[in-house]
Amino acid sequence: MKLIVKGGRVIDPANGRDGDFDILIDNGVVARIGKDLPVEGASVFEIKRGWIVSPGLIDIHVHLREPGQEHKETIATGTASAIAGGFTAVACMPNTEPVNDHAGITEFILKKATEAGRARVYPIGAVSIGSKGEQLAELGEQKHAGCVAFTDDGRPVATALLMRRALEYAEMLGVPIVNHCEDPSLKGDGVAHEGYVAARLGLRGIPGEAESIMVERDISLAELAGAHVHIAHMSAQQSLRAVRAGKDRGVKVTCEVAPHHFTLTDDSLDGPVKYDTNFKMNPPLRATADRNAMLEGIADGSVDVIATDHAPHHIDEKMVEFDHAPFGIVGLETAVPIVFDRLVHPGRISLTRMIELLSVNPARVLHLPGGRLDDGAPADLTVLAPDLPTTIDAGKLVSKSKNTPFDRWQMVGGVIATIVGGKVVYRNAAID
């Protein structure tokens, strides 16, 4: 079974490759990359002028909700959403029911992912049993079962001592700790960024410092432990300052930013539809200065990864009072258009940097295969169309949940096709 991805610009930053190439795929792996490869015996995927062939995009912050919350998303629907968004692989968070704090649950997730046969799934296990922040989970067993990192996402690792031990232990295993940084006492029962908008709308605020205090703590602890900490969904300018300072002095700290945090601000809560719960996420949409800081950090290289924090919720859960709605929005299918429209086309980043943020670096941070097109590597590819007009239609999202703040947004840039293991698993129906 041979497939040739013919023509088009291939950007493979990890191999320093950027030019018009054909990619021959044989038996699911990259067999050859070259100019004008012979097509005989292979089916042909024709790449049109202007399209880009990238190593498969990887989203390292996704909530697939299975087991336990299948009314929001399943591994099958979540990975269908991933490939529709151009992602060939996702790392899924452990805050399922039960929490993925055990090898058996990791194995279940991987089995379901194989059955679904869409995107690759890399489970991230819980740091502590039940993510309760008390006792370390069996990280070694979980890693053996397939976990690629550990986090108590949704909840921060609240005590410095547990975080220290987790970092030390995970470093021994060669995997990072991913932390949802948020000081629980400063967050309180906050539901929105602590700024003028929340103050006027009477919403309890979460200051940027709730995040940055723990970012600073974790960077110090990573330094102490000589371990790798990855800061999840960074949103506050103070956190970015802390990450830059940590990187400057050589601490193994990496970070990710979600598309909504470099696109939207808390002003959205006071938009045409006030208190729209599709603008409620944690960390919250912050002030313009924070949003702009995230754009800067992405442009100057301080930010390593763009990850969506895809957090599906059922409409019944979101159609309630703002205080009572769960935090989170879906993100897998809106990320690529937003990155093109908000980062690439305005000239903030190059196409190469886009692919680093969405493919090369996610693979590096979690030590995943992928992120590069080596001979013999699994043929995971994303075909992108920078000039494709894309309109987001929440009702038509592939994800089981439709909780997006980007409904009806018109953007330029989209996904043409997603190829996983040499198989075209997604093709944009709007094209031919």
Place this chain on the structure above:
Amino acid sequence: MTTSAETPTAAATLKSRHLLGIDGLEADEISLILDTAEAMKEIGGRAIKKVPTLRGRTVVNLFFEPSTRTRTSFEIAEKRLSADTLSIATATSSVTKGESLLDTVRNIEAMSPDMIVMRHSSSGAPHLLARMCRSTIINAGDGMHEHPTQALLDAFTIREHKRRLAGLKIAIVGDLMHSRVLRSNVALLNTMRANVWACAPATLMPSHIAEFGVHATTSVDEAVEGADVVMMLRIQHERMHGHYIPSVREYFTLFGLTPERMRRAAADAIVMHPGPMNRGVEIDSAVADGPFSVILEQVSNGVAVRMAVLYLLSGRDSMDPLDVH
């Protein structure tokens, strides 16, 4: 109707079919409500305090938070306008059975009410209803966000005494951070060009107060100095423990409104309180019951203002004239 020279021109109608907050109301709409309330107040002085204006209309008072004053005030206002009214309090609703707010309201709507007056502990809850339901929604207090009829009755009371709002120094003192009364009053008084002084302990001051368009201070003396109106807000019992205030005693010492402090205010100043009052906490009884106090007038005026709001939102003005004279 009487309108003083300083009063801005009143609008002919309200633009929105809901009253979700003061935010969004223009000065002429506020004047319309206050002018209409003057006519309504006259009804309350009659031997037979009832007009047929809302006959055949159904108003549901949906109170998801305990309230005596506001609920009673709305009920009396509705009855004086001859509306059929029904009040539902949380303890007797299906909310305790786990039903969502929208389902609760849609079930009520299936019985065709015309207006829903709602008090809810979550900011923005009435906005959700206004977006998803058919009825006219009147916000009777949502979380820490707004309490528009309170601000309107406060403005009405101030106007009765001062004949104007523009240019007055109005000090609002208390737990401003958690107060919907503050937010509605600031919106209203700024629109009507009064000078608002916001005074609270640093721990109970809303964040970003500088952007509210008020003079913020932690000194009561400074806030009260030369004030035409001193509005005291309640300190909730739950704030008296924990991080906000060390003790009730210290709060009264630093922020309590005493006769001595009132001597700094204008000679003809008025003292207001939306209730319920904590005597000896935010206000000394000598002030609460003293000559400056208009606290019970606020309660009386609340009925007239709510009648005005119900009437103006009922759409009756397009059908037949208001029978008040």
